[in-house]
Amino acid sequence: MELLDQPLAKLAQRIAGATRVFHEHQLDFCCGGKHTLRDAAAARGVDADAVAAQLAKLAELPAGDQRDWSAASTAELIDHILTRFHDVHREQLPELIRLARRVEQVHGDREDCPHGLADHLEFMFQELESHMQKEEQILFPMLAAGRGMMAGGPIQVMRMEHDEHGESLRRLAELTHDITPPRGACNTWRALYLGLRTLREDLMEHIHLENNILFENAGRTAA
Numbered sequence: 001m002e003l004l005d006q007p008l009a010k011l012a013q014r015i016a017g018a019t020r021v022f023h024e025h026q027l028d029f030c031c032g033g034k035h036t037l038r039d040a041a042a043a044r045g046v047d048a049d050a051v052a053a054q055l056a057k058l059a060e061l062p063a064g065d066q067r068d069w070s071a072a073s074t075a076e077l078i079d080h081i082l083t084r085f086h087d088v089h090r091e092q093l094p095e096l097i098r099l100a101r102r103v104e105q106v107h108g109d110r111e112d113c114p115h116g117l118a119d120h121l122e123f124m125f126q127e128l129e130s131h132m133q134k135e136e137q138i139l140f141p142m143l144a145a146g147r148g149m150m151a152g153g154p155i156q157v158m159r160m161e162h163d164e165h166g167e168s169l170r171r172l173a174e175l176t177h178d179i180t181p182p183r184g185a186c187n188t189w190r191a192l193y194l195g196l197r198t199l200r201e202d203l204m205e206h207i208h209l210e211n212n213i214l215f216e217n218a219g220r221t222a223a
Helices: 008-014 018-024 037-044 048-059 074-107 117-144 152-175 187-218
Strands: none
Touching (some): 074 187
């Protein structure tokens, strides 16, 4: 089937709802977006044909209200990234850190408590804030001004930092049993993990839009 040999990033761009399928099967469409569905599924031990069948059904449905950001101008996409992801991450992480500290304080005697999670989220927030400031102060103004051909160096740095964010998400999964609350988890613990799942999905979508659309278009189109 043709879908099996398409890169995950391209499938995420072309099929509305594909990212939900990738999240379901833990397929990395952001940092690992250049891998084909066949190869990515094999690496995860996932049935590639079953995933392709899900995607094929989605491809037959109308796109609905989902925006095709590959068709947007550079300026539009940057504005979307700033409001939908940069601003949102700055709201998400402080609250998640607070919840994680609370869970560790109250349930620290439990073996299944996510010890070290709050510190890891603090680290993620510091790294992400530094990354976003570089984009806002240096890279995005260059791209918005149509100077994408001159942005190769900053883009390479941002891609490397995206890979590091991907590693942080993998560590997050390790600390939380893939963000699965244990039996008997209190409401705070469950709220924390619900927020962590949203953060993971948002951050992966954020990286996907930058790596696979914004940066790919930087050297080809003006704002």
